[in-house]
Amino acid sequence: MTSQIERKTEQHKEEVAAQDVVDFKMVTFTLGGKDYGIDIMRVKEIAKFQQFTYVPNTAPYVRGVYNLRGDIISIIDFRLMFNVPVEEKPEGKAENGLILRLEQNQLGVVVDSIDKVVGFSSRQIQPPHPIFGDINIKFISGVVEHQGRLYIILDVDRIFQKEEKKPAERPTAAETVEEEPEEKEGTAEATSAEEPPPEAINREFLQEALSSFRGFYVSGVNDQWFISRMGEWELSRREKGLDVQITDRDEAEAFLAPFWSRCNGSFWEEALLRSVSASLPDLENSLVHVWNPGCGGGHESYSLAVLLRERYPDVQLKIWAGDTDLMKISTAPNLVFQEGEVPASWSDYLVSGRNGYSFSAAITDLILFEFSDVLNGTALPRMDMIVSRDVVSTLEPAKQVKFFATLEEVLKPSGLLMLGENEQPLDMSSWELIDDTISMYRFR
Amino acid sequence: MRVEYINPFVESAYNILTEVLKVEVQRGELYLKNAAMPMLGVAAIIGLAGDVEGRVLFDMTRETGIKVASGMLTSMDMDPVEDLNEMARATLTELANMITGQAVTKLHNLGFKFDLTPPAIFTGENMSVSDSNFEALIVPMDLPMGKIEINVAIRERA
Incomplete structure (x- = not known):
C-alpha cells in the first residue's frame, strides 16, 4: 500500500520535474490542520494506537507506553508537545501515529492524521523561516512545497536527541527564543551550537x-x-x-508593569511631589503655562495644579490637559474621589460633596481639559513646562518623532519637560537632564 | 477641544434631528481629525465667536441633503423637494441654525459665551476643508436618510 503511493508520487514527480532526481521521501501528516513531514528513513511504520498504558509522573505530552508486538515503546503526542490544538477523538477510537526509528530506539508519536508519502529532490527543501509554523524552528529541518501544499519537515533526531521522553523544552507557538535551562544534563552543549543568534x-x-x-x-x-x-x-x-x-x-x-511611572493614573504621592517641586526653578515671570498631553482621567493634571500652586503661590497659572480617550477625559473636569486618595496636605484645596471630594475652584480654574490629540498639531500658546509621562511610548515610532517635534515647537527655550520615569527624549541633543529619577529635562 | 463643549453639541444635534425629522437617529463614535477632510457634497457652516473662535460644519451628501430637507418640509405639511433648490438650501440652513443655536444656549447656561455668525451653505463636488493646527471633533449622525457629519472646531481665544 505504502509502496503503491510511493510509486504514484514518484511517477507524478517524474512528470512534473523530470530533471529533478527524487532523493528524499517523507511521510506526511497533519497537526492542527497544518502539513508536516518526517524523513521516511526515520519512519519504521504507520500505526494505529489503541490502548496506551498510562505512565504516571511524566510530561503531559507522554501519552504512555505501548506494546508493539512484544516491544514496549513510549508514545509521545506531537500535538501536546508542540501546543497545537488536539482534535477531540471519541473514547476508545484508535489514534493515528507513526513508529519512528531513532538512533538508539523506537518511539511512537501521535498525530492528527497520516496523509501520504511524498518524494522530491532534496534541493527543493528550503530553510525554514524564523516565524514558521507552530513549532520551534530548530526542530524544523526545512520547508518544501509539493503539489501546492507546504510541508514542514520535522527533524526528529533533534526533537528526541536528549532522551525520547524528555525533549529539551516545550516548544510553543511562534517561539524561537533561547533554550530554557534544562534540568537534564547534557543539554547545554547540544543546543548552543546551531542556534541562530x-x-x-x-x-x-x-x-x-x-x-x-x-x-x-x-x-x-x-x-x-x-x-x-x-x-x-x-x-x-x-x-x-x-x-x-x-x-x-x-x-x-x-x-x-515595572515600566509605568509612579502614580500613573492616580494622584501623586508626597515623595513624588517633593522631587518634582525641588527640580523646578525659581521664577521671575508672573505667568506660568503648563501642558499635560495624555492626562487620562486628570489625576496628573490636578496633582500638577496643586504642586505648582504651592511652589509658585503668586503667579498666574494655566494648565492645558488633553487626552484622546473620550471616556476618561470627560470625567476629568468634574473628578470626584475619596479622601484617602490624595495627600493629606491638600485639604485646603478640597471641597466635599455628596459622592466624595472634589477640587475647589482655586484648582479647577487652573486647568482646561481638552479632548485632543497631540498629533493633530496644536494652537496652544508657548509653554513653560510640559508633563507627559508614559505617553510617548504608546505612540508608533513615526508618531513619536512628530510628538517630540510638537513639544519642541510649543516649549519655550529652557522650558521643562517631564517624561515617564523610564523614558527619555528621542534626540538628547536638544535636552539637558535635570533629574533622572523623575525624568525631568530642560530644553536647550 | 475643551471637554465641556462636546456634550452640548452632541445632545442638541441628537435632539433637534429626532424632533424635527421624527426618525430614529444613531450617534456614531466621536473622533478627532485635523488633516484636510473631503466633504460629502453639501455643507452648512456656522461660525462661532466670543470667548472662543471656531466653526461648526454640517456635512452630508447631496442625496442625503435632499432627503433631510424633504423630511423637514413634509413634517411641517409642506411639499418635499426633488432637487437642492432654494427651498432645500434654506431648510438645511435652518437645521444647522437650530442645532448650533441649541448647543450655544446650553453652553451659555454652563457659563461659556458664544456668538454665532449667520449660516452659509456650500455645495459642490470634490470639496475639502482644511484648517491647519485646528483640531476638529467629528460627530457622525446616522439617519435613515443617510449620514450627517457634524464637524466642530473650537479653540480658546488666547
Whole structure:
C-alpha cells in the first residue's frame, strides 16, 4: 500500500520535474490542520494506537507506553508537545501515529492524521523561516512545497536527541527564543551550537508582542529600560518554567508593569511631589503655562495644579490637559474621589460633596481639559513646562518623532519637560537632564 | 477641544434631528481629525465667536441633503423637494441654525459665551476643508436618510 503511493508520487514527480532526481521521501501528516513531514528513513511504520498504558509522573505530552508486538515503546503526542490544538477523538477510537526509528530506539508519536508519502529532490527543501509554523524552528529541518501544499519537515533526531521522553523544552507557538535551562544534563552543549543568534529574534518578537497586545512601542524613548527589562523577564520566566515569549495581553501587562511611572493614573504621592517641586526653578515671570498631553482621567493634571500652586503661590497659572480617550477625559473636569486618595496636605484645596471630594475652584480654574490629540498639531500658546509621562511610548515610532517635534515647537527655550520615569527624549541633543529619577529635562 | 463643549453639541444635534425629522437617529463614535477632510457634497457652516473662535460644519451628501430637507418640509405639511433648490438650501440652513443655536444656549447656561455668525451653505463636488493646527471633533449622525457629519472646531481665544 505504502509502496503503491510511493510509486504514484514518484511517477507524478517524474512528470512534473523530470530533471529533478527524487532523493528524499517523507511521510506526511497533519497537526492542527497544518502539513508536516518526517524523513521516511526515520519512519519504521504507520500505526494505529489503541490502548496506551498510562505512565504516571511524566510530561503531559507522554501519552504512555505501548506494546508493539512484544516491544514496549513510549508514545509521545506531537500535538501536546508542540501546543497545537488536539482534535477531540471519541473514547476508545484508535489514534493515528507513526513508529519512528531513532538512533538508539523506537518511539511512537501521535498525530492528527497520516496523509501520504511524498518524494522530491532534496534541493527543493528550503530553510525554514524564523516565524514558521507552530513549532520551534530548530526542530524544523526545512520547508518544501509539493503539489501546492507546504510541508514542514520535522527533524526528529533533534526533537528526541536528549532522551525520547524528555525533549529539551516545550516548544510553543511562534517561539524561537533561547533554550530554557534544562534540568537534564547534557543539554547545554547540544543546543548552543546551531542556534541562530537568539537575542535579536527574541527582542523583535517581544517588541512585536508589546505593540500588538498593549500598544507599547519600543524606540529610543524607552529602549534602555526595555533592554534591561528583557534580561529580567527572561530570568524570571525561566525560573517559573514559562516561555519567554509574550502570547497574550496579560503577559504584555506583566512585562510592562515595572515600566509605568509612579502614580500613573492616580494622584501623586508626597515623595513624588517633593522631587518634582525641588527640580523646578525659581521664577521671575508672573505667568506660568503648563501642558499635560495624555492626562487620562486628570489625576496628573490636578496633582500638577496643586504642586505648582504651592511652589509658585503668586503667579498666574494655566494648565492645558488633553487626552484622546473620550471616556476618561470627560470625567476629568468634574473628578470626584475619596479622601484617602490624595495627600493629606491638600485639604485646603478640597471641597466635599455628596459622592466624595472634589477640587475647589482655586484648582479647577487652573486647568482646561481638552479632548485632543497631540498629533493633530496644536494652537496652544508657548509653554513653560510640559508633563507627559508614559505617553510617548504608546505612540508608533513615526508618531513619536512628530510628538517630540510638537513639544519642541510649543516649549519655550529652557522650558521643562517631564517624561515617564523610564523614558527619555528621542534626540538628547536638544535636552539637558535635570533629574533622572523623575525624568525631568530642560530644553536647550 | 475643551471637554465641556462636546456634550452640548452632541445632545442638541441628537435632539433637534429626532424632533424635527421624527426618525430614529444613531450617534456614531466621536473622533478627532485635523488633516484636510473631503466633504460629502453639501455643507452648512456656522461660525462661532466670543470667548472662543471656531466653526461648526454640517456635512452630508447631496442625496442625503435632499432627503433631510424633504423630511423637514413634509413634517411641517409642506411639499418635499426633488432637487437642492432654494427651498432645500434654506431648510438645511435652518437645521444647522437650530442645532448650533441649541448647543450655544446650553453652553451659555454652563457659563461659556458664544456668538454665532449667520449660516452659509456650500455645495459642490470634490470639496475639502482644511484648517491647519485646528483640531476638529467629528460627530457622525446616522439617519435613515443617510449620514450627517457634524464637524466642530473650537479653540480658546488666547
